[in-house]
Amino acid sequence: MNAHSRQKLIVIGNGMAGMRTVEELLARAPVRYDITVFGAEPHPNYNRIMLSSVLAGEKTIDDIVINSREWYEANGITLHTGDPVTGIDPATKTVRSASGLVVPYDALLLSTGSKPLMPPLPGLELPGVVAFRDIADTDAMLEAAAKKQRAVVIGGGLLGLEAAWGLKRRGMPVALVHLMPTLMERQLDVEAAKLLQKDLTERGLHFFTSGQTEEIMGADRAEGIKLTDGREIPAELVVVAIGIRPNVDLAKAAGLEVNRGIVVGDDMATSDPSIYAVGECVEHRGQIFGLVAPLWEQAKVCAARMAGDDQAIYVTPALSTRLKITGIDVFSAGQLVAQDEADEELVYRDSARGIYKKLVLRADKVVGAVMYGDVEDGAWYFQLMRDKADIAAIRDRMIFGQVYADVSCKGKGGIDVAAMADDVQVCGCNGVSKGAIVTAIKAKGLTSLDEVKAHTKAGSSCGQCASVVQAILAHTTGEVVEAKAAGLCGCTDLGHDDVRREIVSQEMKTMAAVRAKLGWRTQDGCAKCRPALNYYLLCAWPAEYVDHGQSRFINERVHANIQKDGTYSVVPRMWGGLTTAAELRAIADVADKFNIPTVKVTGGQRIDLFGVKKEQLPAVWADLNKAGMVSGHAYAKGLRTVKTCVGSEWCRFGTQDSTALGVKLEKLMWGSWTPHKVKLAVSGCPRNCAEATIKDIGIICVEAGYDISVGGNGGIELRGTDHLVRVATEDEVLEYAAAFMQIYREEAHYLERTAPWVERVGMDYVTARVVEDAAGRKAAAARFLFSQKYAQIDPWAERVEGMDAHEFQSLAEVL
Amino acid sequence: MQTWIKIGLLSDIPRLGSRTIETEQGQVAVFRTSDDEVFAMFNRCPHKGGPLSEGIVSGRVVACPLHNWVIDLATGEATAPDKGCTRTVPSRLVDGAVWLELKAGRQVSHG
Numbered sequence: 001m002n003a004h005s006r007q008k009l010i011v012i013g014n015g016m017a018g019m020r021t022v023e024e025l026l027a028r029a030p031v032r033y034d035i036t037v038f039g040a041e042p043h044p045n046y047n048r049i050m051l052s053s054v055l056a057g058e059k060t061i062d063d064i065v066i067n068s069r070e071w072y073e074a075n076g077i078t079l080h081t082g083d084p085v086t087g088i089d090p091a092t093k094t095v096r097s098a099s100g101l102v103v104p105y106d107a108l109l110l111s112t113g114s115k116p117l118m119p120p121l122p123g124l125e126l127p128g129v130v131a132f133r134d135i136a137d138t139d140a141m142l143e144a145a146a147k148k149q150r151a152v153v154i155g156g157g158l159l160g161l162e163a164a165w166g167l168k169r170r171g172m173p174v175a176l177v178h179l180m181p182t183l184m185e186r187q188l189d190v191e192a193a194k195l196l197q198k199d200l201t202e203r204g205l206h207f208f209t210s211g212q213t214e215e216i217m218g219a220d221r222a223e224g225i226k227l228t229d230g231r232e233i234p235a236e237l238v239v240v241a242i243g244i245r246p247n248v249d250l251a252k253a254a255g256l257e258v259n260r261g262i263v264v265g266d267d268m269a270t271s272d273p274s275i276y277a278v279g280e281c282v283e284h285r286g287q288i289f290g291l292v293a294p295l296w297e298q299a300k301v302c303a304a305r306m307a308g309d310d311q312a313i314y315v316t317p318a319l320s321t322r323l324k325i326t327g328i329d330v331f332s333a334g335q336l337v338a339q340d341e342a343d344e345e346l347v348y349r350d351s352a353r354g355i356y357k358k359l360v361l362r363a364d365k366v367v368g369a370v371m372y373g374d375v376e377d378g379a380w381y382f383q384l385m386r387d388k389a390d391i392a393a394i395r396d397r398m399i400f401g402q403v404y405a406d407v408s409c410k411g412k413g414g415i416d417v418a419a420m421a422d423d424v425q426v427c428g429c430n431g432v433s434k435g436a437i438v439t440a441i442k443a444k445g446l447t448s449l450d451e452v453k454a455h456t457k458a459g460s461s462c463g464q465c466a467s468v469v470q471a472i473l474a475h476t477t478g479e480v481v482e483a484k485a486a487g488l489c490g491c492t493d494l495g496h497d498d499v500r501r502e503i504v505s506q507e508m509k510t511m512a513a514v515r516a517k518l519g520w521r522t523q524d525g526c527a528k529c530r531p532a533l534n535y536y537l538l539c540a541w542p543a544e545y546v547d548h549g550q551s552r553f554i555n556e557r558v559h560a561n562i563q564k565d566g567t568y569s570v571v572p573r574m575w576g577g578l579t580t581a582a583e584l585r586a587i588a589d590v591a592d593k594f595n596i597p598t599v600k601v602t603g604g605q606r607i608d609l610f611g612v613k614k615e616q617l618p619a620v621w622a623d624l625n626k627a628g629m630v631s632g633h634a635y636a637k638g639l640r641t642v643k644t645c646v647g648s649e650w651c652r653f654g655t656q657d658s659t660a661l662g663v664k665l666e667k668l669m670w671g672s673w674t675p676h677k678v679k680l681a682v683s684g685c686p687r688n689c690a691e692a693t694i695k696d697i698g699i700i701c702v703e704a705g706y707d708i709s710v711g712g713n714g715g716i717e718l719r720g721t722d723h724l725v726r727v728a729t730e731d732e733v734l735e736y737a738a739a740f741m742q743i744y745r746e747e748a749h750y751l752e753r754t755a756p757w758v759e760r761v762g763m764d765y766v767t768a769r770v771v772e773d774a775a776g777r778k779a780a781a782a783r784f785l786f787s788q789k790y791a792q793i794d795p796w797a798e799r800v801e802g803m804d805a806h807e808f809q810s811l812a813e814v815l
Numbered sequence: 816m817q818t819w820i821k822i823g824l825l826s827d828i829p830r831l832g833s834r835t836i837e838t839e840q841g842q843v844a845v846f847r848t849s850d851d852e853v854f855a856m857f858n859r860c861p862h863k864g865g866p867l868s869e870g871i872v873s874g875r876v877v878a879c880p881l882h883n884w885v886i887d888l889a890t891g892e893a894t895a896p897d898k899g900c901t902r903t904v905p906s907r908l909v910d911g912a913v914w915l916e917l918k919a920g921r922q923v924s925h926g
Contacts, residue, residue, distance in 0.1 A: 455896045460883075524831060524849050527871040527878035527885070550831040554869035554880040562880055566866045811834035811845065812822040814917050 006034045007106035009306070010095055012085045012250065014039025016048055017279025017295040018111025019067055024303030026075055032307060033107065035077045038097055041134055042082035044069050049292055051138050052159075052324050055166030061135060088254035090272050107274055107306060110251055110262060114244035114280035114290070119154075123216030129238045132163045141237065145170035149236035152176070152225055154213055156183040158323060160241035161196075164205055165325045167239070175206040175233050177213055177225065179242075187321045187332040191349075192356055192372040199328055199354065208233065246281045246288055261288045266313045268302035278302045284314065291319050320382045322375070331378035334385055335360045335368030343367070348399045357399055364392040377401040379418075417471045426472065427458035427465045434472060441476045449473060489528035491520045496532070496749035503540050511537065511548060525551075532750035535637065538673055539745050542787035549804065555635035558807050559795045560617055563610065568617060570609045571634035572624045573670065576644045576662035576682075577605030586627030594620055604641030604679060606632050615808050621796035630670075630794040637751070638673045639680075642666040643691070647684030647701065656701035658684035661730055665699075668734055669741060671792040672784070675748040675757075678741065693721045696744075696754040697737050702726070706733045710740055710766065711758030719755045722763045725771045739777040740770050742784035819907065819914045825851060826911065833868040833877070838917055843904050844868035845913060846888050848875060854888035855906040855915050861886070861899025 009025075011018045014037050022035060039045075043065075050064040072079040080097060087096045094104045116131030118124060130140045144151065145167055153164040156178025168174045182193035197207055212228045216238055224234035246261035257263040257271035261283030268276050278298040280289055289295060294316050304312035320333035338345050338360055348357040353373065359381060360368035365388050369381040380402045384391060391398055420426075422435030440446060440456045449470050453459050459466040487495055494502075499518065508514045511533045515525055525533065530551035537545045549557045560568035572587065587607055591599050598610035612620055621631075633640060642665045645651065647658030662682040669680070681692035682699040692698030694714035698721045700707045705728040709721035724740070727733055743766075748757040758766055770777055799808075828834045828847040835858055836843040844858040844867050852875070858868050865881030875888045885894045891901040905916040 522874060524873035526873045527883065530871060530873065550829055551871065553871070557869075562866075562869060564863070564881065566864075566869075806827065806829065806832075806834060810837050810842075811827055813837040814820055814822065814915075815837065815839055 007032060008104060009033035009035045009107045009109065010103060010105040011035065011037045011109045011111060012088075012095065013111035013113055013279070013281070014041065014043075014045050014079070014081065015111055015113045015279065016045070016066070016292065017113070017299055018109060019045040020296060020299035021109060021111065021276075021278050021302050021306075022077070023067075024299050025306055028303055028309075029307035035075075036103060036105075037072070037077055037079050038083060038085045038095070039079070039081045040084035041136075043135055044072070044079070044081065046135070048134070049324075051132070051135070052162035052166055055132075055138055055141060055163065056169045056326070057166075058326065085250060088250055088275075090254055090256075090275065093274065105274075107276070109302070109306075110270070110275065110277040110281060111279045112247040112250060112281045115247050116240060117243040117245050118240055119213070119242060121213060121216055123218060123222065124240075126216060126218050126222045126238075127220070128218070128222030128236055129216055129240065132159055132239055132241045133244075141167060141239065142170065144237040145172050147236075148172070150174075150234060151237040151239060152233050152235035153239045153241060154225070155240065155242035156180070156207070156209065157186065157241070157243065158184060158321065159243075160239070161200070162324055163239050163241050165200070165203075167237070168203065168205055172237070173206075174204075175208060175235065177208045177211040177227065177233070179210070179212055181210045183207075183209070184323070184330075184332075187336070187370075188330065188372075189336045189358060189370050191358070192330065192332075192370050195354060195356055195372045196323075196328065196330060200325075244280060244290055246283065248281060251277070251281070259283050259286075264314075266301075266315075267305050267310075268298055268314055269305065276302050276306065284316065287316060289316075291321065293317055293319055318382070318386050320369075320378065322378070329371070329373055329375040331369065331371040331375035333369050333378070333382045334366070335362075336370055337368075346395075346399045359399060361391070361395070364390050364395070366391060417468065417475045420472075426468050427456075427460075430457040430460065432456050432458035437469060437472050438476050441473060446473070447477065488532060489526055491515075491522045491525050491529050492518060494518060499533070500536050500540075500747075503536055509537065509541050509544055511551065535673060535675065535750050539787070542790045556637070558614065558617065558804075559621075559631055559633075559635060559799065560612065560614075561635045565611075566614075567610070568612045568614060569634070570612050570617070570620055570624075571602065571606050571632035572629035573632040573666075574606050574629075575666050576642055576659050578644075578659060578663065579607075583627055583629060586624065586629065590620055590623050593623070602634070602641075604634075605643050606634065606641060608634065615810075618799050618808055622800040625794070625797050625800055631796045633670065636673065637676050638671070639666070639669040639678050641679055642669075643679070643681040643695070645682075645684050645689040647682075651684055653687060654684035654701070655703050656684060656706065658682040658690065658699070658701050661699065661701070661706075661733065662690075664730065664734060665697075665737060668738060668788070671794075672741065672745070672788060673791065674741070674745050675750050676753045678744075678754065680737070694718065695721065697721075697740060699733055699737075705729070708733060708736050708740075711754045711763070713753055713755035715753075717755070719759075722758060722766075724763075724767065735777065735781045736770060738781040738784040740766070742780040742787070743769050745784070745787075746780075817916050817918060819916050821912050821914050823913050824911055825853065825908060825913055828853070828913070831872045833870075833872065835866075835868050836915070840918060842866075842868075843915065843917070845906065845915070846872055846877060848872065848888070851908075853906050853908050853913050855904040856886075856888070856891045857902045857904070859901060860884055861893055861901050862897065867901065 045067045047064040047066050050059055053059040083097045083099045085095050085097050094102050096102050116133045130137045151167045151172045152175045153160050154177050156176055164174045164176045182190050183197055214226050214228045216222055217224045217226055222238045226232050248258045248262050251262040252258045262270055262277045262281050264270055264277050264282045264284050270277050279295050297317055298314055301312045301314040323330040342362055344361045346359040355373035358370045359366055366381055366385040371378055420434050424434050426432055426434050437456050437458050446452050452469055452473055459469040487493055514533055534548050534551040554562050560570050594616055596609045600608045602608050642662045644659045644662030648654035648656055665680055678696045680697045681690040681695040683690040683692045684701050692700050694712040698709045698712055705726055707726050708724045710724050712721035713719045744754055822836050830847055831849055833844050833846045842858040843855055845855045847853055858866050860867055860879040862884045865879040867877050867879055869880040870877040876885050878885050884897050891903040893899040907914040
């Protein structure tokens with residue numbers, strides 16, 4: 001597009017909202033418009049919010065300039081400062097400025113901001129009376145401060161307080177008059193407001209609350225104010241900061257629809273479709289605006305519309321307030337107090353330290369927060385409020401802050417990644433720090449969790465830190481990155497549940513059929529989806545599907561655990577952790593015969609032989625088989641071990657024969673393939689020596705029978721089991737355990753342990769399926785037993801007989 | 816001196832699988848894809864020396880069994896974002912027999 005065909009955009013108002021809109025527009029459609037900006041003030045665009053900091057001497061005017069004149073030049077924007085627009089003619093689509101310029105437009109943006117609200121007081125016109133709106137006002141106040149005069153500020157809201165504090169910091173004696181009984185009544189509840197007033201009084205401000213100004217005294221310049229109750233406050237500087245009103249003069253004169261502000265629709269257009277408006281001058285759905293957050297949102301939507309996106313819709317975001325007075329921390333958002341019986345308030349009060357926090361809750365959601373003295377968690381509460389997050393689980397401790405709330409809710413309440421130091425190790429598996437993740441995201445422009453995983457390895461091993469990595473990504477890119485529903489892999493967009501459902505409903509019985517019918521993008525699948533599909537098919541069609549060894553991880557393919565040096569470890573099964581002298585002797589003989597360097601007892605009550613070379617495996621297995629031992633499946637996504645204590649047979653506390661029950665469970669379940677490894681334990685009494693409450697299925701014997709609990713995990717993320725049911729007999733234990741196992745086998749995602757599966761589907765669901773639905777339970781247990789008919793074949797014996805011989809021999813030697 | 820040596824038959828190698836060859840320079844892994852292409856490379860992942868022969872083969876790549884690096888069978892290079900390279904061995908398929916170009920050995924024994 002060449003310059004001549006560009007449309008002409010005129011922006012009236014060189015303030016924050018208008019220029020943010022221009023920035024957004026340049027980002028979206030850099031060549032669509034020739035842009036001309038008119039500003040009434042003689043300055044480039046600056047951050048008006050920071051005027052309080054300039055007044056307080058914490059910043060200079062230069063510090064708060066947002067866009068320098070060079071920026072306008074660089075972007076080809078014509079800037080007229082100190083030349084206010086005096087009229088708009090929508091009929092001829094032109095604007096006229098004070099200096100006499102008449103400029104045509106195709107699109108017009110009004111960002112005329114607001115004017116200070118001035119009450120109709122006698123004496124308002126006297127020299128020495130100022131508002132607090134722009135650089136000129138700020139300069140006037142600084143001038144008065146330099147003369148060591150006295151000041152009175154009318155208005156105890158955000159702006160008035162910041163003005164008063166700034167003047168105090170400049171060495172002026174300052175009084176503040178506020179119409180209402182408490183300060184900042186729109187943002188603070190009574191208690192927080194009182195704490196604020198107390199702190200500011202200690203800092204030397206004088207307050208006149210419930211004070212109505214009657215007149216500004218003085219003959220030819222301001223000398224003080226007089227209240228309606230007769231009190232007089234002498235001052236040479238009077239700052240009026242009671243509020244703002246939208247600056248609608250131009251719009252009104254041009255015949256646009258104006259109410260309190262310039263009326264705009266959800267598209268930010270005024271009643272004239274070629275004229276848009278943003279910022280403090282607008283009125284949207286009856287609301288006018290004084291805080292910055294909604295302005296940014298308006299700018300975004302308005303720019304999108306001007307760039308041609310007719311879908312962009314403005315919705316006022318939830319608002320929060322902070323007071324910019326150094327050393328005084330105030331935060332507020334949403335509802336300040338409970339409004340009816342459905343609302344609840346959580347209050348934390350530490351008067352000695354001057355800390356007050358209040359949360360207003362409704363139906364287990366945060367609807368408001370007021371904080372004084374300690375606002376560290378303000379952003380977190382605000383996030384919970386905007387997300388409408390269910391806080392029932394953290395309700396009892398959330399008032400103490402995110403750190404405490406997260407103690408047992410890691411990753412769910414959200415983690416404050418902004419506060420995390422760069423050297424904090426995020427991914428313990430791969431040793432990746434927050435700083436490294438941030439650097440990679442920035443340097444390589446990463447935008448998805450998968451990309452971050454691929455480039456940094458963070459979250460790519462055990463995955464526990466993935467939610468933190470996701471949060472860092474969102475924080476670094478400044479965007480809320482939605483975690484996508486976990487697809488199976490890059491070969492397909494389908495998720496695990498979709499694939500499992502289709503395998504059954506379309507009766508697909510080979511991997512090739514699944515990939516062809518479900519539109520896989522790859523011929524062979526990949527290292528991620530092949531093991532999953534192999535398992536899903538095996539689970540769905542136990543009698544028919546032929547296992548595909550080349551789609552299994554090496555451990556399952558060769559029925560041993562690969563070690564870092566490429567050797568393997570071998571674990572023979574010991575039912576329920578029971579062994580005999582003969583078995584131990586055979587193991588010792590194997591260790592001697594094959595020079596096995598390390599023999600170790602495992603956490604699951606088995607013996608592990610380390611350092612076996614691959615080609616030795618069949619011979620090792622043959623010897624173990626001869627002594628009556630079979631594979632312990634220590635390598636399998638399948639039943640691993642059933643750990644037991646000695647129970648009533650020996651233990652003086654034992655209530656049932658936990659060892660025998662453990663053996664029965666292991667005989668029932670061995671050989672089964674599952675989405676991930678499965679571990680069981682049976683303890684003979686509630687002392688729980690077998691640690692059953694961190695197993696996938698844990699049985700605790702009691703005098704009255706057996707407590708079955710499920711979904712425990714002692715691994716990466718510690719999780720205690722959830723109680724499922726108490727039953728009276730061993731047979732019931734076997735039935736319930738088999739049913740639970742089968743439903744997990746049929747419904748969990750590949751590589752999902754029972755713990756996350758139970759968390760995902762909920763214990764209510766598991767209980768409904770396994771406990772409440774007796775017929776369904778029996779059917780699931782029957783399906784498990786059917787499947788086991790084909791699974792309970794010792795893989796070691798098969799290989800000793802010569803199966804998969806190629807796995808254990810090299811093809812050739814060239815020496 | 817490098818020479819072409821016949822090391823076995825295509826049918827000795829499972830589809831989407833691999834076999835190993837012992838050589839003086841170290842173990843070589845020979846891969847067979849689903850399209851019956853044959854590739855060979857030294858059996859050490861550039862990452863931590865994992866035995867690539869034990870990985871899962873798909874398309875023209877193999878995923879290392881130790882830490883899932885994905886190695887291109889044709890070039891021996893790790894696929895992005897990982898960086899590293901395993902030395903490949905030239906291979907040829909003639910009438911169902913697999914030939915590799917290796918340093919001449921005194922003897923060839925077939926397992």
